[in-house]
Amino acid sequence: MSSAFTLPRLFNKAFRATSRSVRPSHLALAQTRFMTMASPATKSENPTPDESSDHHAVVSTFDLFSIGVGPSSSHTVGPMRAAKIFIGDLEEAKMLDRVASLRIDMFGSLALTGDGHGTPDAILMGVEGEAPDTVETTTIKSRVKDIHTNKSIRINGTHRIHFDPEKHLIFNYFQSLPQHPNGLRFCAYDKDTNLIATNEYFSIGGGFVVNEKTQMDHGENVYYKKDEEVEKSLAERQQQDIAVAALPFRNAHDLLEVCRREKMTIAQVVFENELKWRSPEEIRDRLLKIWNTMDESIRNGVMASTEAYLPGSLKVKRRAPGLYNKLLKGLYGPISVSKYNDTQIAPTANPAADLASRPAAHSESPLSLSILPKRERKRFFLPALDYLSVYAIAVNEENACGGRVVTAPTNGAAGTIPSVLKYYLEFISENPERDVMEFLLTTSAIGMLFKRGASISAAEVGCQGEVGVACSMAAAGFTAVMGGTVDQVENAAEIGMEHNLGLTCDPIAGLVQVPCIERNALAAVKAIAAAQLALNGEGDHRVTLDQVIETMRQTGLDMMSKYKETSQGGLAVNVPVC
Structure with a gap:
């Protein structure tokens, strides 16, 4: 049977295999491609792009910049994706109906700072089938409260099982998996408490998720980062992952x-x-x-209430709204904070026609040269560096x-x-x-x-x-x-x-x-x-x-x-x- 996780008969073997030491840099170097965890070849001082092209640095811009929820990409976005991937794999293997209970272990940094980073809540939302870029953030708290109160959870949003976060969501404060400090282990059990599926995942920063021992039909280990729909077909993901960069570079x-x-x-x-x-x-x-x-x-950060506090035990008051209001009054006079300067950009009504209308002189040149032509040097003055601070604070308070x-x-x-x-x-x-x-x-x-x-x-x-x-x-x-x-x-x-x-x-x-x-x-x-x-x-x-x-x-x-x-x-x- 095809499965994207280790099955019970492989349980002991899998955990012996994943306990071996792996250099942390291997996970940090994970690319959007099929990969193994073998040691990389020794790098020359200035390697050329055509040497072993599978080690180039090119990943998609949209893997580095992905839309998610706060407060942490490695502790919130990554764990939510990992949980959704595991549940999706159960569904793909037609094992979802057999699951009667789950145990989820957090290791290393995920355990030590998980509460403050929202890791448990993110995992619960992932188990319920939510993705970081689409989950309705205003409903998370009430849904998590419901899970704790009723001691049950809806796997993939459809299959309700008994689940007590106090017992089944484990913080391993003094243990860390050797592959990476941000480790997760998921275990699924049937009604007789037999282990039917398990896997380990590593959240390596930026929302990227790696799991070394994933078993697939093609026999390869797979790097996962599902930035939109985890349900997208493996074949489609494969096609992007193995694409050769047009202009590869390593450093x-x-x-x-x-x-x-x-x-x-x-x-x-x-x-x-x-x-x-x-x-x-x-x-x-x-x-x-x-x-x-x-x-x-x-916008959300500067338009929040000036009396609002950030969640958690520190009782930190939001500063961005008050600072922004002062900046507006100081620069423009007594203008209400509601006059936020919106710099969002509406998409072109007919982008294909816009591209097609570009001068024919560029037709034989790379498309990027006409879309992003080289520019003249600009000079700038700093009317208020305070704006940089307010904008950054606003985003991170939202986070x-x-x-x-x-x-x-x-x-x-x-x-x-x-x-x-x-x-x-x-x-x-x-x-x-x-x-x-x-x-x-x-x-x-x-x-x-x-x-x-x-x-x-x-x-x-x-x-x-x-x-x-x-x-x-x-x-x-x-x-x-x-x-x-x-x-x-x-x-x-x-x-x-x-x-x-x-x-x-x-x-x-x-x-x-x-x-x-x-x-x-x-x-x-x-x-x-x-x-x-x-x-x-x-x-x-x-x-x-x-x-x-x-x-x-x-x-x-x-x-x-x-x-x-x-x-x-x-x-x-x-x-x-x-």
Whole structure:
């Protein structure tokens, strides 16, 4: 019988197999492709793109930027996806009706900070068949309360079984699975308490989910990230995962070489790669949807009640609404806060016709050159850096409340990139639609490099892998839309990370609030500063982005676990919670 999990007769064998040591970097380097966990080949200092193309850094922009719910991509979005995948696999194997009870174990960081990060609630919603990008966030609390009260849950939204979260949702505080700090184990039992299915999943940051021992008909291990419908066919996912990038690159050196060889910007290179998976119209629509969701999260954050508090024991009051109101009054006079400047972009009525109307002179050139033409250098003035801070705080307060945000590249770092892009659109942009596309495509390329070369998981490398990466990505994107060269973009990304090296993850009470919210605001300001430094130079610099990424990886490996999203060190132990 086909099954995407280990069956009872393989139970002992499976857990012996998954207990062997696997280097953390293997999971951090997971790509959207079929993969095994074998040791990667030794990397040369500057490998060429055509060497072993299956190890290139290219993943889809829409895997890095995905729409989900707060407060954490690794602790909320990932676990919800993992639960939905497991339940979907049960349904596919026609075993759903046999399930009478479930046991779900959380390990490592998921256990230590799970309560504050909303992990249990996310898992319960995933079991009920919800996905992070579509779940109605306003109903989560009432549904979770119902599960606790009635001690039952509706698997996949249809099949109700006995389930007591106090007994069947287990926090393994002092255990961690060797493959990754964010581990989950699902076990399904029949009415006679016989184990009928089990699997382990690892949430590796940014909402990405890996499970090493998945058994499929084709005999391969599969990397999962279902960003829309987990029920989409495996064949369809396979087709995207094995697609060869049009312009592959492994590291920043390769990326710059591709740009020079093809006479393209970074955004154009990423666009050409996306064309392997999607039409130009779909790429544009999905990029605009990402930005509109980002803008909506800013709106929700600044328009919230000035008397509202964030959930949890810290009793942190929302600051974004009051700060935004003060900014409006100070800049424009006594204008009500209801005058929010909406920068969402409506999709073109007929995008296909719009593309078809482009000059024939571009017909033999790559499509990206006509959609994202190279731009003149811009000059900018900073009317109010406070806006960057308010926008970032607004997004992360929404995230802390379990609202809908975009992983950028994670939920904990969700405010930095939207705030920088919002600032650019409000004060500098002359072509918002094109600027959104170029900004997001450029930032995604930098995120790909960090994901392959190090990690975007705070549980692996500390907050340098989340807010640090977001700062680097935002600096690159801002430099690109300001008309910087590819060398200046790479320089800005390097500066953005170089001065976040060693940043720890020490959330007080396990909540994604302190110091996470302010940290996003400062990262946004640092991103603009990094872009300024790069734009004022010629792209020449002593430290390369590749060197910084490798340094970040080594720093993460050396960092003590108490500073990696466990709330066992730093501010988490030195700030009392009353």
